[in-house]
Amino acid sequence: MGKAYTPATAAADVETVFKRLGGRWKLLILFHLFGGQVQRYSDLERLMPGISPKMLAQQLRQLEHDGIVARQVYPEVPPKVEYRLTDWGQALCPALDALLRWDAARDVDAAVAD
Amino acid sequence: MGKAYTPATAAADVETVFKRLGGRWKLLILFHLFGGQVQRYSDLERLMPGISPKMLAQQLRQLEHDGIVARQVYPEVPPKVEYRLTDWGQALCPALDALLRWDAARDVDAAVAD
């Protein structure tokens, strides 16, 4: 059976999710990793024009801390670090899809309301 | 067929959703209106201890502007104002459910990983 929610606990849990994904660049990072993609730090820097090294590192650290992104360091010279989604992180995809479908339904609903 | 997304557009669209729902009290308001519930301004104030009148009014105005909440004024003395979800707002429920199920799956995935 499912978990029991009150309005307060449901709202708090969704807010927790929002905080985990809510950084300025986190969603963009996620969408560059969905589908099993693996990216190096410099790949992400190139894929996200305008991001500063501080922000990229910070957002990646938080995603890693939250168990969404996995970080793998290769002890080489020069350094090489790869980022990919954890299984749980990959499981976000259908949930974000549901939000995108809701967003896309805005116009549909408005048309029906006419 | 569905809409075509690049990482950048998908991330931008989800961020738009996050901004629409991301206010400090908006989710709590939504969860007090899901399922066709209708609440007066003073009901919401009572249901959300700690919220200031400024914040309640502001969050409601933004939700109304975004087409998620409908506001109905009864021209009576004393004043009476009711809030409910629009059809589109009500359609948020399954999407937020998907996020809650993802959140609840965190421990499950961690256990499997052992």
Place this chain on the structure above:
DNA sequence: CGGTATCCCCTACGATACTG
């Protein structure tokens, strides 16, 4: 009853310079 108006604060974000 159902709101505005005002003031203050905090923190997420950004630019820049530097390092193992």
Place this chain on the structure above:
DNA sequence: CAGTATCGTAGGGGATACCG
């Protein structure tokens, strides 16, 4: 290559007082 350290800023949020 893959990051820290430091400084500066804008706006979202909160307390409080007042209004139609």
